[in-house]
Amino acid sequence: MRRYGIILLILIATFWGCSERENPSEPTISTGRFILGFVSGGLQGGSMTEEATGRHVYVYEPTEYTSPEYWFTYTESTYYDTVEQESVTVRIDSTLVRDSVSYEMPTLYLLHGFNGNHSYYKDLFILKETLDEMISNGEIVPMVVVTPDCDNAFGGSFYVNSPVDDSLGISFAGNFEDFMTAELIDYITFNFNVDTVSAKRGIGGHSMGGYGALTLAMKHPDLYSSVSSMSAPVTFDSLVVLFDSIYAENGFDPDSLPDDTTWFYSIEPSPDRPLTSLIFAMGAAFSPHASSNPDTSLFHRVIDTNFPFGVDLPFNIDGSLNDSLWENLWLPNDPLTMLETGGYTALEGKPVYLDCGDSDDLIPNMHLQNRVFAQALESYNLDYEYIEYSGYPGVDADHITFVADRLREVLKFHSQAFSE
Secondary structure, X not given: OHHHHHHXXXXXXXXXXXXXXXXXXXXXXXXXXXXXXXEOOOOOOOEOOOOOOOEEEEEEEOOOOOOOOEEEEEEEEEEEEOOOOEEEEEEEEEEEEEOOOOOOEOEEEEEOOOOOOOOXXXXXXXXXXXXXXXXXXXXXXXXXXXXXXXXXXXXOOOOOEOOEOXXXXXXXXXXXHHHHHHHHHHHHHHHOOEOOOHHHEEEEEXXXXXXXXXXXXXXXXXXXXXXXXXXXXXXXXXXXXXXXXXXXXXXXXXXXXXXXHHHHHHOOOEOOEHHHHHHHHHHHXXXXXXXXXXXOOOEEEOOOOOOOXXXXXXXXXXXOEOHHHHHHHHHHHOHHHHHHHHHHHHXXXXXXXXXXXXXXXXXXXXXXXXXXXXXXXXXXXXXXXXXXXXXXXXXXXXXOOOHHHHHHHHHHHHHHHHHO
């Protein structure tokens, strides 16, 4: 009630003041635009899940943006045509080149969460309107913002190269790390007027996208100068508490499991089983079942074929953690483990931003795992900022509700990094 009382007093003061003086003019909001691009053949090498190789991407261009110019260059070759009895000059080796322009803009790569795509921020979190307002008001520098589609058959790629099957020689669910760090950057730097130095390139994301931003920044220290993460799973230890919930989603009581083990292998993802879908997507990213592996004790089939097409999940039939799979295939992809095993060196000299709501409902105590990650950043004397935020009466700071507000802080964070 106090919140509404304060708002009422402000409104009264505002209207009272209107009778005594003129209102200041509203700032003019310049309107940028989204360009829908397509990275043809972005996912190189194919995949067992037959992911679309071409990928859509939205690119925000602010009003201040100037498009680059292109033209063809070529070399000439002269030869004597014995039929025509004359010398002939032909143009060969045509190459499309881009003009360098005086003002190349910084770029922010903004990665979507689980079950999202390139429209995630545009449709759910009013990204364009926020950028228009903040750039017009001088809160942030003009920047190009890139939101790619890294969805896959499981609802999310986690921005990694899914392991290659040793028999077929292709990735299980797509090489999304290569797409992000090679094909996409090449596409953006050639087709848009952006600065090509890493000091003017940042990466961030929400949820799975925050995971991808942190891990890509640690794996590729030469590509990004600032990194941000909103409400991301940053320590995998917290996933262990989900195993009982996954059983419950599939209709099984973790405390009274059937003697017949067929139930264990009937666990499968579906839209009404969000945690099961999440863990299967992580299995596709980190531990798909190798077709040559005869051990199927952890194997969960995802397509009903004779071919062993599926993933190995990191828990045993009794719900306990499978230490071998966990330590060999999952923990190497855990952001905290990556940080503590050398990833911190990739973040030295780069600002890092983390936030999480204190009632995040994706994973129990999500804010606590982000707090642990922030403490690890502190232990390595890294330049970081961690914000743990609350909601207000009747509205919890859950996984989604305040993302549009937090996005404003993320944009200011990267703008400051670009300005240094």
